[in-house]
Amino acid sequence: MTHENTCAELLDQLQAVADSLPAPVFVIDYDGRYTAVFGGRFRNHYDGGLNLVGCLMQDVLPEEKWRLFLSVVRRAIDTGTLQTCDYQLASMEVGVTENDGPPGPQWFHGRIYPVMPRPGKKPSAVWLAINVSEQKTMADRLQRLSERDDLTGTFNRRYFMARLAAEVQAARREDTALCIITLDVDHFKRINDRYGHMTGDLALQHLVATLRVQLRRQDILARIGGEEFAILCLATVPTEAWTVAERLRQGIKDAPLATDHGPLRMTISLGIAAMHARETNLQALLSRADLALYQAKESGRDRTCFAAPPDPSDCQGPQDHGTNQPLPP
CATH class of the missing domain: 3.30.450.20 (PAS domain)
Structure with missing residues (x-):
């Protein structure tokens, strides 16, 4: 060849x-x-x-x-x-x-x-x-699974904390406001004990669906515990966060879950914390919102409380209906 x-x-x-x-x-x-x-x-x-x-x-x-x-x-x-x-x-x-x-x-x-x-x-x-x-x-599917809560489809705690860290840095850099709302279902254990865990799961799914209708486009909802949720409110001053929280509270109260046992009415308690100008401790920010949530529960539940100053007059609930009450300084 x-x-x-x-x-x-x-x-x-x-x-x-x-x-x-x-x-x-x-x-x-x-x-x-x-x-x-x-x-x-x-x-x-x-x-x-x-x-x-x-x-x-x-x-x-x-x-x-x-x-x-x-x-x-x-x-x-x-x-x-x-x-x-x-x-x-x-x-x-x-x-x-x-x-x-x-x-x-x-x-x-x-x-x-x-x-x-x-x-x-x-x-x-x-x-x-x-x-x-x-x-x-x-x-993309694995990424979504790593960021989402299986039951409700909301973001999970891991995603929320990572996003919070990024948004706090951005807010400080751009000098914009940021607030956190934490909330949970009042007497949720009673729902599980009386109706069973399946109904409890349905209640959480119903809660999330109702919250999503009331939230703004920039609000980021996450499930951070059993019946506890957190909302990251971007570019939001405290008065606006208060308005959002009260709309959520009333929306849940007005939307009972239909069950085989009849309508299941739920209420929620909420706490709000605003980011300080030099905020660096993310856990402290979240803890302030949790303290305000605890204050709301201690004050009778079904109400919203602001983190600072921790005064009972800063709470709004069914007893006072202070929808026009100014936010504390």
Whole structure:
């Protein structure tokens, strides 16, 4: 066998290997022109890309995408190093796609490596596009499970404390107000003892559903204990937090849970704490709200109390109905 035949056979074998790759490999020159496409035969994950050969990125992709992709290609060529790029792309965004792959936007992990140019040829790079949509969906699902309470679907304590730390830093940096509301169900143990834990679970789910209707878009609700919840009120001064808390209290009172035993009426007690200008101890902030919640319970339940100053006149409940009562200084 001659040297030429050996080389030709080897090239045929390499071509067969490249074409058999499940993920597509694009060869793209410095100008952004697709000069070759290999692989990508797994149609569950990829559209056919042969129609891209000869096209410029600028002509077949949205501006935001082609600018990103071209910058990555040129960085790989200029530095002579491997580059990576994670991105989302849908068939409808590609001007000449064969549109025979998966529907809807897909997530990809791109691995881009420079190709040594032949004399007189433009430098180029190979772009391996790996569809990672399934992995990302699973990662997002695991992330959600790590942040959410199984029973109520609200955020859990772990997420709340991490978010609180971030928001306190942001509020200090931007000089904005921040408040915390803590609340729990009055006499919740009696509900479990009288109706059973299944009804108790339904009561908590009903509570959360009712709270969500009353909360503002910027309010972050989390379950931080058995029947205890916390609300992070962003960009909120104490008077606004008071209004939110009272709306929640009245909303729960006015929305009984329908059960086989008849309507189950619940009330809640709430405590409010405002972030001080130099707040750094997150647990102390949360503890002040808990102390106000304890004060609300000690004052008769079904009421809202403000953390400072700890005075009975700072409470509002069914006995005084002080909806126009000014907040303490």
